[in-house]
Ligand code: GLC
C-alpha cells in the first residue's frame with residue numbers, strides 16, 4: 083500500500099448550524115467554530131469536515147447550494163472562513179469542505195438561466211425532459227418523497243429532474259462544460275489551502291438517459307425509490323470519478339472521501355485502492371441493511387450483532403485494498419448509541435465502548451460532533467419540533483400507511499436525521515452554551531450530564547475517554563499497527579459483544595467490548611497488557627474478565 087499523508091488521521095465532523103452560535107441569532111456560525119478550535123484540538127483529532135456553509139436557501143439545510151464560491155451570511159463571510167482556515171492551520175488542524183455536486187439549488191444562477199432561456203448553455207447543465215403519455219418521464223420516487231420530476235412552470239409537458247427535493251435540481255454530468263465548471267470550482271477551493279473534500283451523494287451522478295423507470299416497489303404510490311436506480315448504475319460511475327480525481331484532488335494531493343452507497347464489492351479497489359477515485363469512502367454497511375426499504379416505518383432495528391456482522395464484513399473486504407471510514411453516526415443519522423445499543427447501555431459506558439470500536443477498526447475514523455460526549459437521541463414530542471424536510475415527508479408516509487400520529491412520532495424518534503442536528507452541548511445553561519437565544523432546533527434533554535463543561539472536570543467522562551482514544555491512535559508506539567494493521571475478527575461469545583484484533587507483523591492490538599447483561603472471561607495471550615479500558619475488567623495470567631458494559635484494549639507481541 084502506498085503511504086499517504088492522511089493515513090492514521092482522525093476526523094471530526096462539524097454540523098455548522100448546530101456547533102456554536104457566536105452572534106446570538108440561534109444559529110451556529112464560522113466565528114463559533116473559531117471560538118472552539120482549542121476544544122477541537124484538545125480532542126486530539128487531525129482534520130475537520132464542515133458540512134455546507136455556502137450560500138443556500140436552506141431547503142435541505144445547506145445541501146442546496148446557490149453559490150459554490152461564497153459563504154452564506156448566516157454563517158459569516160469569506161473573511162471569517164479565511165481566518166478559520168488560518169487559525170486551524172496554526173493548530174495543525176486541516177479542514178475539508180462538503181462538495182455537493184450531484185445537484186445545486188434551484189436558486190443557483192445556472193438553474194435560473196436554464197429556466198429563463200431554453201437556448202442558454204445552462205439549459206443543458208440540467209435534465210429537462212418531456213413527459214411520457216401525460217405522466218412524468220419515469221416513475222422514480224425522490225429521496226425526499228414524491229416524483230423525481232417537477233413540472234416546469236408555464237410549460238405544458240416539460241419536467242426537470244431532482245433526486246432530492248424539488249429545490250435541488252440534478253446537475254447533468256454528461257455535459258462537459260458543466261464538469262469543467264465544477265472542477266474549476268473544486269480547484270479554486272483547493273488552491274485556497276483546504277485539505278480536501280467530503281463528496282456528497284456522488285453515486286447519483288450517473289443516469290440512464292432513456293429514463294426507463296423501474297418496476298414499482300413496496301410503496302403504495304406505484305413508484306420505485308431512486309436509490310434502486312443508482313444501485314443498478316453503480317458500476318458506470320467510474321469514468322466521471324476518475325476524471326474528477328485526475329483534474330482536481332490528485333493534482334493537489336488532497337484528501338477526498340465519498341458518500342458512496344451501493345458500491346459493488348468488486349469495484350472497491352477502483353474506489354479506494356492506491357489509484358482509487360477517492361482517498362476513502364464511508365462505511366455505510368449498517369445503513370445499507372435497511373436500504374431496500376423506501377420508508378422508515380419499514381426499517382428494522384439494528385442490533386449489536388447486525389452492527390458487528392455488517393461492519394466486520396466490510397472491514398474484511400477492505401483489508402488488502404484500502405481504507406474505509408468507520409462512523410457510528412453523522413448528520414443524516416440518529417445517534418449511534420441510541421441506534422445500535424440495547425437500552426441499558428445507552429449511556430456513558432456504552433458510548434465509550436462503541437467509540438472504541440469506531441476508532442480502532444481499520445480505516446480513517448470520523449467522529450461526529452457530540453459523539454465524544456456520548457450524545458443520545460433527543461426526545462421530540464411533536465412533529466412540529468422537527469425541522470428536517472425528510473422528517474416531514476416520512477411522517478406523512480407513516481400516516482398514509484395507517485399508523486397513528488403517536489406511532490409515527492415514535493418511528494421518527496428512532497430514525498430522524500434531526501437527532502444529530504440538535505445543538506452541541508457546551509454547558510448546562512438553558513441553551514446549553516450553544517447560543518444566548520432560543521436555538522433553531524431544540525436542545526437535548528440531558529444537557530446537564532452530557533455537556534462539555536460537566537465532562538471536562540470528570541476524569542471518567544466520555545469526553546476524557548475519547549481523548550485517550552485519539553491519543554492511543556497517535557501514540558508512536560502503536561500508530562503503525564493501528565493504521566496499517568490488518569483487521570481480524572475474534573471469537574464473539576455473545577450477540578452483544580464486539581471483539582476484534584489488529585495485526586501487524588508480530589504485534590497485536592485486541593479490542594473486547596461487552597454490551598451484554600453479564601460478564602465474560604476471555605483467554606488471552608499471557609504477555610498481554612491493558613492499553614485502555616473502561617468499566618470493570620481485570621487481566622491476570624492470560625485471562626481477561628470483562629464485566630457488562632465494559633471495554634478493554636490489549637496489546638502484545640508474539
Ligand atoms: C447527502 C447529505 C444529506 C443531503 C443529501 C442531499 O446524503 O449527507 O444531508 O440531504 O445528500 O444533498
Ligand code: CA
Pocket residue numbers: 103104105106107108109110111156
Ligand atoms: Ca449565529
